[in-house]
Amino acid sequence: MLKVACGIIYKGDEIFIGRRKEGKSMAGKWEFPGGKVEENESKKSALIRELREELGMAVNVHEKLGTNIHAYDAFTINLVAYRCSFISAKFDLTDHDKFEWVLPYNLKNYDLAEADIPLINLLL
Numbered sequence: 001m002l003k004v005a006c007g008i009i010y011k012g013d014e015i016f017i018g019r020r021k022e023g024k025s026m027a028g029k030w031e032f033p034g035g036k037v038e039e040n041e042s043k044k045s046a047l048i049r050e051l052r053e054e055l056g057m058a059v060n061v062h063e064k065l066g067t068n069i070h071a072y073d074a075f076t077i078n079l080v081a082y083r084c085s086f087i088s089a090k091f092d093l094t095d096h097d098k099f100e101w102v103l104p105y106n107l108k109n110y111d112l113a114e115a116d117i118p119l120i121n122l123l124l
């Protein structure tokens with residue numbers, strides 16, 4: 001099972017989402033940024049590393065908000081979400097072609113990766 005850590009990153013009341021760019025798996029889907037947890041790496045360290053690599057973003061990582069195990073056709077993902085607070089970012093996108101800050105009740109209007117959809121309810 002693929003272990004992925006993602007950040008529910010708040011700036012005030014709004015949450016950061018990114019759209020996966022052309023050429024990535026699940027291109028066009030919106031997601032909470034993060035990525036695969038490597039061997040011998042904690043989930044929180046993986047999250048901090050991925051946000052730095054993908055967005056030049058610094059955050060404070062807080063508590064775990066929830067987990068969702070989802071079976072895609074090709075693989076099963078164990079997605080773990082942490083509440084984060086935004087510090088700063090260069091927004092030099094490597095994996096995304098677009099990003100937005102959205103209020104939690106607006107998340108349902110975005111075409112999110114399937115594994116992320118149950119997480120929305122934790123944020124309302």
Ligand SMILES: Nc1nc2c([nH]c(=O)n2[C@@H]2O[C@H](COP(=O)(O)OP(=O)(O)OP(=O)(O)O)[C@@H](O)[C@H]2O)c(=O)[nH]1
Nearest residue numbers: 004006024025026031032033034035036077113115116
């Ligand atoms: N970062 C992130 N990945 C997610 C989310 N939801 C979800 O299904 N995923 C999936 O988890 C997998 C791991 O993401 P990743 O972004 O580290 O993958 P990667 O850089 O190695 O790129 P690749 O998947 O194109 O090989 C991807 O297949 C991604 O689509 C999410 O909210 N955030």
